Amino acid sequence: MALNSAGYEVIHAAIRDLSDAELVDIDIIYGVDEFLNDILLHILELPNHKLKWLQVVSAGVNYLPLKELQAAGVQVTNASGVKAKPIAQTVMAFLLSFARALNTYEHIHTWNEQTDQYLIDELHIAVFGTGNIGKQVATYLNAFGADVIGISRSGRTSPEFMANYKIDDAPDALAKHKIDVVINTLPGTDETRHYFDDAFFTAQPLFAFINVGRGSTVAQRDLITALQDGQVRFAGLDVTSPEPLPDDNALWTFENVILTQHTSWGEHANKGRRFGKTDLFDIFFANAPTFITNQTLVKNAVDLTKGY
Amino acid sequence: MALNSAGYEVIHAAIRDLSDAELVDIDIIYGVDEFLNDILLHILELPNHKLKWLQVVSAGVNYLPLKELQAAGVQVTNASGVKAKPIAQTVMAFLLSFARALNTYEHIHTWNEQTDQYLIDELHIAVFGTGNIGKQVATYLNAFGADVIGISRSGRTSPEFMANYKIDDAPDALAKHKIDVVINTLPGTDETRHYFDDAFFTAQPLFAFINVGRGSTVAQRDLITALQDGQVRFAGLDVTSPEPLPDDNALWTFENVILTQHTSWGEHANKGRRFGKTDLFDIFFANAPTFITNQTLVKNAVDLTKGY
Numbered sequence: 192m193a194l195n196s197a198g199y200e201v202i203h204a205a206i207r208d209l210s211d212a213e214l215v216d217i218d219i220i221y222g223v224d225e226f227l228n229d230i231l232l233h234i235l236e237l238p239n240h241k242l243k244w245l246q247v248v249s250a251g252v253n254y255l256p257l258k259e260l261q262a263a264g265v266q267v268t269n270a271s272g273v274k275a276k277p278i279a280q281t282v283m284a285f286l287l288s289f290a291r292a293l294n295t296y297e298h299i300h301t302w303n304e305q306t307d308q309y310l311i312d313e314l315h316i317a318v319f320g321t322g323n324i325g326k327q328v329a330t331y332l333n334a335f336g337a338d339v340i341g342i343s344r345s346g347r348t349s350p351e352f353m354a355n356y357k358i359d360d361a362p363d364a365l366a367k368h369k370i371d372v373v374i375n376t377l378p379g380t381d382e383t384r385h386y387f388d389d390a391f392f393t394a395q396p397l398f399a400f401i402n403v404g405r406g407s408t409v410a411q412r413d414l415i416t417a418l419q420d421g422q423v424r425f426a427g428l429d430v431t432s433p434e435p436l437p438d439d440n441a442l443w444t445f446e447n448v449i450l451t452q453h454t455s456w457g458e459h460a461n462k463g464r465r466f467g468k469t470d471l472f473d474i475f476f477a478n479a480p481t482f483i484t485n486q487t488l489v490k491n492a493v494d495l496t497k498g499y
Numbered sequence: 500m501a502l503n504s505a506g507y508e509v510i511h512a513a514i515r516d517l518s519d520a521e522l523v524d525i526d527i528i529y530g531v532d533e534f535l536n537d538i539l540l541h542i543l544e545l546p547n548h549k550l551k552w553l554q555v556v557s558a559g560v561n562y563l564p565l566k567e568l569q570a571a572g573v574q575v576t577n578a579s580g581v582k583a584k585p586i587a588q589t590v591m592a593f594l595l596s597f598a599r600a601l602n603t604y605e606h607i608h609t610w611n612e613q614t615d616q617y618l619i620d621e622l623h624i625a626v627f628g629t630g631n632i633g634k635q636v637a638t639y640l641n642a643f644g645a646d647v648i649g650i651s652r653s654g655r656t657s658p659e660f661m662a663n664y665k666i667d668d669a670p671d672a673l674a675k676h677k678i679d680v681v682i683n684t685l686p687g688t689d690e691t692r693h694y695f696d697d698a699f700f701t702a703q704p705l706f707a708f709i710n711v712g713r714g715s716t717v718a719q720r721d722l723i724t725a726l727q728d729g730q731v732r733f734a735g736l737d738v739t740s741p742e743p744l745p746d747d748n749a750l751w752t753f754e755n756v757i758l759t760q761h762t763s764w765g766e767h768a769n770k771g772r773r774f775g776k777t778d779l780f781d782i783f784f785a786n787a788p789t790f791i792t793n794q795t796l797v798k799n800a801v802d803l804t805k806g807y
Contacts (some may be wrong), residue, residue: 277599277618280643284595291585291592293735296759297605299752302743308765310585334642335588413729427601443608451604457616 192217206230215240219482221475223247225254235263235405243440244482246475247313249456250256250274250324251405252493253379260493268478268491269499273282273470278403278429279327281455282374285401285427286311286448294425298446298484307496310333315369317342318352319361320376320404324397326351338367344382350401362394378499386432392417399425406432415441418448426459429455501784502527505791513552514538517710521757523548529783531555533562540564541644543571552790554783557764558582558632559713560801562685564650564758568801576799577807580631581778582764586711587635587762590682593709593735594619596757602733606754618705623677625650625671628684634659636682645683648676657667661696666694670702679706680747684806689714707733714740726756737763 194201199218206227208222214230214239223231223245234240235256242265260267271297275332279291290295290309299305304393308311312335321341329339329351342364346357356364363369377383387400388410402409411432417423420492431440434453442448477490493499502509510770512663514528514535522538523545533538533774541547543564550573555563558579593702595785596602598617620643626633637647637659638651646661650672654665664672672678685691695708696718708731710717719740720738725731734756740762750756801807 204520250521252752259602275614276620280618281599282593284599284601287588287592288596288601291589291759292758292765293759293764295590295603296757297602299760301746302760304760304762305765307586307767308589308762309768310768312584313609313767331647334639336648371690449601449604451599451601452610452612454600454612454616455716457600458675459615459617461623462615487618 193479193483199483206319211237214284217242219244219246221246222471223406224249228254228256228417232259235259235265240284243486244488246270246471248471250322251378251499253405253498255408257495257498260370262336266486266488267493267495268420268474269493270471272490273474275323275327277374277458278324278440279331281429282328282401282403282427283331284426285318285451286314286372286374286399288402289399289425289427289447290314294447294449301403306346311337312343314372314398316340316372316374317361317365317368317370318374318376319343319358320378321347321352321355322375322376324403325374328376338368340370365395370395370400373397373399374401375404376402377408379407380498383408383409387414389413392422396421396424399427401427403429406434418445423462427451429453453477501742501787501791506560507791519545525550527552527554529554530779531563532557534560536564540567543567543573551794552576552786552796554578554779554786556779559686559807561713561715561806565803565806574794574796575801575803576782576796577801578779578782579799583631583635584682585619585766586632586763587639588713589737589759590636590709590735591639592624593733593759594624594680594682594707595734597707597735598622601755602755619645622680622706623681624648624674624682625669625676625678626682626684627651629655629660629663629682632684632711633682636684646676648672648678653710669766673703678703680709681705681707681771682709683712685712685716687715688806691716693718695722697721699723700730704729705731707731707735707737711737714742715773719750726753735759737761751774 197198207282214234217240234242245267247269250269252267255388290311292305292308294395295305296499302335316332316337316339317329318339319342321343332339341352341355342358344358346355348355384407391414418426474491478488481487481489502533506558522542526549542550553575555577558577558687560577561573600613600616603613622645624640624645624647625637629651640647649657649660650666650669651661654663656663677802692715699802700721726734737759738761782799786796787794789797
C-alpha cells in the first residue's frame, strides 16, 4: 500500500504487547477505541515518541484524552458516517416500536387490544445534531412523510430537514413546530453536557425521547423524573451514563424504556467486530496520501478543541 | 348528498335497534364489520328485502357470509388501501425491532452487549400479496435499500418490487433470492388457508416471519414448531387463529414473538374508532354515483367468489 512505498512499516499488533522501544516508533494508530487511553497517555510521555495520527473506530471521541493529544500535536480522524445507516435504523426501530405500540404489546400476554398507535406521519420530530447520523435519520423519516426539523450549533440549512435552527433557538422551535419526538445525535462535549435536563423536559410533553448521541448530553435523573411524571411517554436509549449502566439503575425498570446498550452501530456483516473491514479503511485511505505528503488529513478530521 | 337527491333516505342508526319493517327497507349498509353477520343473514331471510350494497370497514372480508350475499345479489366494497399506511408501518416496526435487536434487549435487564444486529439492507425480503398493503410495505423497504420480491396469485409485475412471481413459483423464488424475511399480506381465502405450513417453514430458515394478512393463512402449530426448532428466528404477528388468541396459546410464551392483536390498522387520528372519518367515505362516495345510476360499483368492489 501507499504507506509501505512511502517508507512506513505496517504492522498488525495487540498494542499492549509492544515494548516502549516499539511504541516510541509509532506514527499512526489505526483502530483506536475507548480502551486505549492508558497506552496513548503512556506513548505521549515517552521522549521522542512519533505519534501523529489516530484513526478511531467511533464517531464520538469524547473518551479520548483530547487536551493531551492536542498539546502533543496528534491529529485524530473519526468514523463519522461509517455508522450512520445502522444507527439511523436503530432510531427508526425505536420510533416505530413506540408509535406502532410494539413496545406496549411486548408486555401484554393476554388479548387486550390497544388502539393508541401513531403513524410516523402524525408525529412532529426534532433531530438534534445534523451531521451524518442526523441527516440519515431525517432521510428515513422523510420516506414516511414525517415533518422533521434539524437543530445544530450553526443552524445551517440542510435539505433533509423542513427547517433548521440553531441550538440557542431550540426552545422556540420546539414550541412552534409542536414537537413531540426528540431524537438526539449530539456528540458529548462540555457544551452539550446535561443539555437535556429538567428545564428541557418540563417545557413540553414528549411522545418519545430517543438518544443515540452520548449519555452525557442527558441529565439522567431528570429524564427518569420526566418518565415517572409522564412528561416523556417512551424513551429509546442507546447511550446512558455511565456505561455499562449499573443493574440498580431505575432505567432498567421502565416498561416504556428500551436500552440497546450502545450497540446501534451493529450490522450483521460486522458481527462481533467493532467496525467494518471496508468502511473505516475508506476513511483511512482517503487521508493516507495527504498525510504522507504533508501530514494533513482531509476526511473526518476531528477538531480537538470542539471535541467532534 | 347525492343519495338524498336520488331519493334515498340516509339514517345513522344502531342496526340492532331497527325493526324488521325498517331492516327490510335498507338498500345500503355503510360501516359493516365482523360483528353483524347475524343481522345480515336475518335481513337476507326477510321477504322482499332490498339489500344491495355493503361497505365494510376492513380490507379482508373473509368473516362475511359470502355465499349467502352472492346468492342474494348483494355487492360488497372493502376498505382496501385505507389502512395500507398504518399496517405497513407496523410491518416496518416488526422488522426493525427484530433487525436492530430491540426485541432482544426488551428482555435483558442488565448490561450485556449483543452484536447481532442486521441492517434492513442486509436482508432478502419476500412480500406475499402485492395489493395496497404489500406495495406500501415494499415502498418503505425500498427507502432502506432492501431487496424486495413480490409474490401474488397473478405474478403481475409491479414497480415497487425488484421481481414478481406467481405464488405457484414461490418455492423456487424464495430459494433463488435467498429469502430470509417473509412478510404476509395475503387475504384469508380457501386458497390461502394454511399456506404457511410445515413444508413452507422447513424449506428455508427465516430470520423473520411477519403476518399482517389473516391468521388462517398460517398452520399455526407448524409455525410454533418452526419457532421452537429455530427455523423461524423472530415472528411478528398482527393476526392469529383464533382471535382473540386464548391465554394458554404457546405463542404468548415466546420472547422472539410479538403479537399486536390485530391492531396494525391503528392511527392516532382515529384513536378508539374502527375506521377513519374521511378515508372510508372517499371509497363510498367514489361508488355512490354509479350505484345510483345502474347499481354498479367502481372502486374496491369485492369478488365474492374469490373472497377479496
